[in-house]
Amino acid sequence: GAVVSQHPSWVICKSGTSVKIECRSLDFQATTMFWYRQFPKQSLMLMATSNEGSKATYEQGVEKDKFLINHASLTLSTLTVTSAHPEDSSFYICSARGTGSTDTQYFGPGTRLTVL
Amino acid sequence: GENVEQHPSTLSVQEGDSAVIKCTYSDSASNYFPWYKQELGKGPQLIIDIRSNVGEKKDQRIAVTLNKTAKHFSLHITETQPEDSAVYFCAASISSASKIIFGSGTRLSIRP
Numbered sequence: 738g739a740v741v742s743q744h745p746s747w748v749i750c751k752s753g754t755s756v757k758i759e760c761r762s763l764d765f766q767a768t769t770m771f772w773y774r775q776f777p778k779q780s781l782m783l784m785a786t787s788n789e790g791s792k793a794t795y796e797q798g799v800e801k802d803k804f805l806i807n808h809a810s811l812t813l814s815t816l817t818v819t820s821a822h823p824e825d826s827s828f829y830i831c832s833a834r835g836t837g838s839t840d841t842q843y844f845g846p847g848t849r850l851t852v853l
Numbered sequence: 854g855e856n857v858e859q860h861p862s863t864l865s866v867q868e869g870d871s872a873v874i875k876c877t878y879s880d881s882a883s884n885y886f887p888w889y890k891q892e893l894g895k896g897p898q899l900i901i902d903i904r905s906n907v908g909e910k911k912d913q914r915i916a917v918t919l920n921k922t923a924k925h926f927s928l929h930i931t932e933t934q935p936e937d938s939a940v941y942f943c944a945a946s947i948s949s950a951s952k953i954i955f956g957s958g959t960r961l962s963i964r965p
Contacts, residue, residue: 743896771952780942780955781897830896834950841887842953844896 859956
C-alpha cells in the first residue's frame, strides 16, 4: 500500500516551452502533497506544499509563477514548469501524505527534466 | 528553521559488517525522524522512522536510535548486503504532517 506514481518518468523539452508533471497517490487519499527538487548528488529541496483544494505554499526563493502547482483532487497534484530554461533541468520528486495509517510522506519515483 | 546535518557523506563497509550513519538536528520542537533510502534514478523510500517518545526502534537488520537531549539520531544497518548500497537520507520534522527537512545524504557502498 501507499504507492505514489509520477508521470512522465523523464522528459526532454526545448527552452521556452512548458512541462507538466503529474503526481498520483494510487491507493490512498492524499490530503497534502509536496514537491521537491534534487540536483545531482545533492539532497532534496522542498519547493512547495499543497493541500487539496487550496493554493500551494511555496518555500522561500521558489518562483510561484514559474512553478505552477495544482492539487485539484485527493489523488492528483500537478507541477507545471513554465517557460522552462536549461537551469530548470533537474530531478523533480513529489510526495503524498494521507491520514491514519498513511499519515507520513510517501515519495514518488521522480521525474527527470532536461531542458535543451 | 530546522537544520539537519548528516555524517559521513560516504561510507564503504565490507559485506556482513555493520554501517552507522549519524545525524544531528537543531530545532528542539522536531519530534519525527524518518530515514530514507534512495537508489540511483529513483525516489526516496521510507525505511524506518522514529518519534520522540521512543528512544530506539528496530526492524530486522535496521535500527534507529534517538537522543533528544543531545539532538542526534542514528541509523544502524547490521549484516550488510550488496543491495544495501544506496544513498541514505535522515530527516527531521515537527510532525509526520509537517514539511520534512533532509540531511545531506550518505552514499553507502557495500564491498563484496
